[in-house]
Amino acid sequence: xxxxGTTDQATQATWLQQFLRWTIPCDLGFALVQAVAAGLSSxxxxxxxxxxxxxxxxxxxxxxxxxxxxxQRAAVMAICAGMLGAALLFTLLRPALALAIVVVPLLxxxxxxxxxxxxxxRRLTWTCWLxxxxxxxxxxxxxxxxxxxxxxxLVFRMSALATVIGLxxxxxxxxNQRLTGMLLRTRAAEERYSLAAQGANDGLWDWxxxxxxxxxxxxxKAMLGYAEQAIxxxxxxxxxxxxxxxxxxVRAELAVHLQGLxxxxxxxxxxxxxxxxxxxxxxxxxxxRDGTGRAIRMAGSQTDITPRKHIEAQLRHAASHDALTGxxxxxxxxxxxxxxLARAKQTPDYRFALLFLDLDRxxxxxxxxxxxxxxxxxxxxxxxxxxxxxxHLLARLGGDEFTILCDRLQDVxxxxxxxERVQAALTAPLLLDDLEVCIxxxxxxxxxxxxYTRPEELLRDADLALYxxxxxxxxxxxxxxxxxxxxxxxRLHLETELRRAIERREFCVVYQPIVALATGQISGFEAxxxxxxxxxxxxxxxxxxxVAEETGLLAPISWFVLAExxxxxxxxxxxxxxxxxxxxxxxxxxxxxxxxxxxxxxxxLEQSGLPPNTLQLEIxxxxxxxxxxxxxxxxxxxxxxxxxxxxxxxxxxxxxLGALHRLPINALKIDRGFIANLAPRSDSRQLVEAxxxxxxxxxxxVIAEGIETEQQLAVLQAIACDFGxxxxxxxxxxxxxxxxxxxxxxxxxxxxxxxxxxSSTADARLTTPRAA
Numbered sequence: 001x002x003x004x005g006t007t008d009q010a011t012q013a014t015w016l017q018q019f020l021r022w023t024i025p026c027d028l029g030f031a032l033v034q035a036v037a038a039g040l041s042s043x044x045x046x047x048x049x050x051x052x053x054x055x056x057x058x059x060x061x062x063x064x065x066x067x068x069x070x071x072q073r074a075a076v077m078a079i080c081a082g083m084l085g086a087a088l089l090f091t092l093l094r095p096a097l098a099l100a101i102v103v104v105p106l107l108x109x110x111x112x113x114x115x116x117x118x119x120x121x122r123r124l125t126w127t128c129w130l131x132x133x134x135x136x137x138x139x140x141x142x143x144x145x146x147x148x149x150x151x152x153x154l155v156f157r158m159s160a161l162a163t164v165i166g167l168x169x170x171x172x173x174x175x176n177q178r179l180t181g182m183l184l185r186t187r188a189a190e191e192r193y194s195l196a197a198q199g200a201n202d203g204l205w206d207w208x209x210x211x212x213x214x215x216x217x218x219x220x221k222a223m224l225g226y227a228e229q230a231i232x233x234x235x236x237x238x239x240x241x242x243x244x245x246x247x248x249x250v251r252a253e254l255a256v257h258l259q260g261l262x263x264x265x266x267x268x269x270x271x272x273x274x275x276x277x278x279x280x281x282x283x284x285x286x287x288x289r290d291g292t293g294r295a296i297r298m299a300g301s302q303t304d305i306t307p308r309k310h311i312e313a314q315l316r317h318a319a320s321h322d323a324l325t326g327x328x329x330x331x332x333x334x335x336x337x338x339x340x341l342a343r344a345k346q347t348p349d350y351r352f353a354l355l356f357l358d359l360d361r362x363x364x365x366x367x368x369x370x371x372x373x374x375x376x377x378x379x380x381x382x383x384x385x386x387x388x389x390x391x392h393l394l395a396r397l398g399g400d401e402f403t404i405l406c407d408r409l410q411d412v413x414x415x416x417x418x419x420e421r422v423q424a425a426l427t428a429p430l431l432l433d434d435l436e437v438c439i440x441x442x443x444x445x446x447x448x449x450x451x452y453t454r455p456e457e458l459l460r461d462a463d464l465a466l467y468x469x470x471x472x473x474x475x476x477x478x479x480x481x482x483x484x485x486x487x488x489x490x491r492l493h494l495e496t497e498l499r500r501a502i503e504r505r506e507f508c509v510v511y512q513p514i515v516a517l518a519t520g521q522i523s524g525f526e527a528x529x530x531x532x533x534x535x536x537x538x539x540x541x542x543x544x545x546x547v548a549e550e551t552g553l554l555a556p557i558s559w560f561v562l563a564e565x566x567x568x569x570x571x572x573x574x575x576x577x578x579x580x581x582x583x584x585x586x587x588x589x590x591x592x593x594x595x596x597x598x599x600x601x602x603x604x605l606e607q608s609g610l611p612p613n614t615l616q617l618e619i620x621x622x623x624x625x626x627x628x629x630x631x632x633x634x635x636x637x638x639x640x641x642x643x644x645x646x647x648x649x650x651x652x653x654x655x656x657l658g659a660l661h662r663l664p665i666n667a668l669k670i671d672r673g674f675i676a677n678l679a680p681r682s683d684s685r686q687l688v689e690a691x692x693x694x695x696x697x698x699x700x701x702v703i704a705e706g707i708e709t710e711q712q713l714a715v716l717q718a719i720a721c722d723f724g725x726x727x728x729x730x731x732x733x734x735x736x737x738x739x740x741x742x743x744x745x746x747x748x749x750x751x752x753x754x755x756x757x758x759s760s761t762a763d764a765r766l767t768t769p770r771a772a
Contacts, residue, residue, distance in 0.1 A: 049090060056082050203220025204302075265284065281302050327394055353447045354404070356459070358400060358441065376432050389422070444465030444477070509529060509561055510733055524569075558591050589620075670691055
């Protein structure tokens with residue numbers, strides 16, 4: 001579709017061609033009449049006028065071809081120049097015709113009016129006026145030579161005037177068409193503008209800066225609740241309704257635009273409506289400038305954006321507040337910490353504290369009661385916390401983690417006192433759906449210090465203090481000190497080293513003999529892990545197992561130990577032709593929780609070639625009894641493979657006789673804590689004897705660990721304990737050292753005589769991080 005400019009040019013070309021199609025025949029007709037008159041009268045002057053008229057006809061034909069090529073301006077200039085030239089020549093030849101010819105300059109201006117610019121039209125008008133004066137002067141003062149017959153002159157004048165009048169009427173008709181088209185386009189534009197304004201639902205304004213008056217549309221007034229006559233035309237009607245907090249900014253934005261520094265004016269501000277309420281408005285506008293660049297007028301629109309502002313406020317609130325409790329969330333907390341740090345930097349005596357709260361055992365409560373009651377519990381806890389935290393900022397980080405920003409701290413004791421009030425507030429049970437729930441909270445406290453530059457550092461140290469509080473027994477608070485950070489960095493470094501050690505296979509397995517107490521012969525070995533640290537040497541489990549367990553690295557280490565121990569034991573069985581020698585390997589909680597536990601154990605056995613009945617898996621009492629860690633079906637499947645199962649560290653957990661009777665257990669391993677105090681008439685002897693009797697009654701064997709003295713050995717032999725291990729027999733040994741004990745086949749202890757051993761702290765289990 002052509003645009004308006006292209007359409008107007010096409011229309012002008014059509015009108016010009018229509019004018020030329022009417023004019024060219026008339027001109028050639030005049031030339032023919034003049035030629036006939038020249039032949040009849042033998043008048044050379046008439047012959048010259050006929051020639052001039054014919055020449056002008058040729059000019060008109062050239063102009064017609066120019067319009068066909070789209071050169072309307074050149075065609076108009078040719079028509080006008082030819083017409084003025086012909087009129088002057090006619091006047092020189094026939095001064096008596098001046099009164100008829102003097103209308104030609106007027107006709108020239110009329111023809112050129114739609115096609116030339118304003119400056120060109122001024123020049124053409126002056127030229128035509130001078131030409132008209134010249135025609136009149138020539139007609140008045142030139143001598144009348146060879147005057148044609150009066151009848152011819154009369155007919156010529158009448159014909160010329162009729163032609164000119166016809167041309168003027170033709171032009172007027174074209175002007176009428178143009179004017180009608182312009183009016184139709186203007187009316188259509190006004191309708192489009194009106195529909196657009198109604199559709200946009202905007203208020204319009206038009207400010208005449210020269211008279212300082214403003215037109216406010218009815219919609220502009222209506223969106224503020226005013227009637228048509230209630231608002232005048234002064235700029236004061238606008239500015240006096242702007243919110244006082246926004247007025248200076250709006251005036252500054254307006255001044256910047258009026259100075260020409262911005263292409264458009266745009267401002268969001270509040271305006272008072274007829275009821276005295278403030279509504280948010282978006283005002284846009286643009287200035288119109290004169291030739292010097294000075295703004296003389298400005299017009300624009302006003303849009304009610306109050307609903308949008310309400311939605312934005314809701315989104316900002318949602319982004320900075322917790323949906324469940326309505327408390328500030330991490331985003332808002334970090335902003336407030338930023339402000340507190342900035343203030344502490346500017347005011348040296350300003351101090352604040354951050355308390356990091358974590359509800360004790362919340363996960364257990366949440367899993368037991370369900371998430372709905374868990375949410376109600378959190379809401380009830382928040383209500384109690386809010387009552388004691390005023391005026392400090394209470395925020396929820398997520399889950400059961402909360403923080404309190406204690407502002408304007410006078411002393412560290414103030415933070416400790418606040419922590420005590422928080423703990424006291426949660427002492428009384430909470431009633432949830434007719435259930436009484438008791439909850440406690442652990443708190444980590446960090447006090448502002450010049451070393452802190454970012455909120456993340458404060459949150460990190462408060463979290464470290466919280467971890468320290470939980471490690472100390474929960475339901476308590478701890479104040480951060482630099483030692484905590486140092487230990488955390490060491491722990492992080494150890495975790496990084498552990499991950500690299502797994503990748504580089506820096507772990508090795510040592511073996512401690514398990515002895516049949518009745519014969520003193522080695523029945524097997526327990527596989528224990530060591531870390532061959534490249535800088536620190538051989539490290540016992542107490543140095544790394546706790547971190548490995550908490551970081552999820554214990555399972556891959558344990559699988560390595562199982563595979564290596566099975567491979568080594570099979571090699572010893574083949575070398576000694578002893579297929580009954582057993583290997584004991586500890587299973588950690590993470591391994592027991594894996595759904596493919598049985599399949600992985602079976603794969604290790606198949607790869608190593610070890611007979612399943614010579615593998616004895618040790619599982620701690622706590623893991624064995626916790627069905628969430630180890631399903632009973634997994635135990636049965638392991639027994640179905642032929643693998644034997646032992647309860648490690650028996651007596652330290654919470655086993656029941658019913659559970660022991662149902663579980664497919666082959667042996668109980670008595671914890672070293674009971675063996676350490678073992679004497680002929682001690683309580684420990686009675687307890688160990690009871691455990692041994694119970695195990696034998698249930699068809700299980702008993703292994704005592706941590707045997708270090710001959711007295712302990714004698715008591716165990718007296719109560720018919722089956723097996724034992726400890727430093728009395730041997731320390732955990734490297735594979736080569738352990739193998740050296742096997743070919744001699746000599747008893748490590750006799751039935752009535754035991755060799756002396758080097759007393760030392762017993763070795764740690766893979767799943768129990770105690771010092772070796």
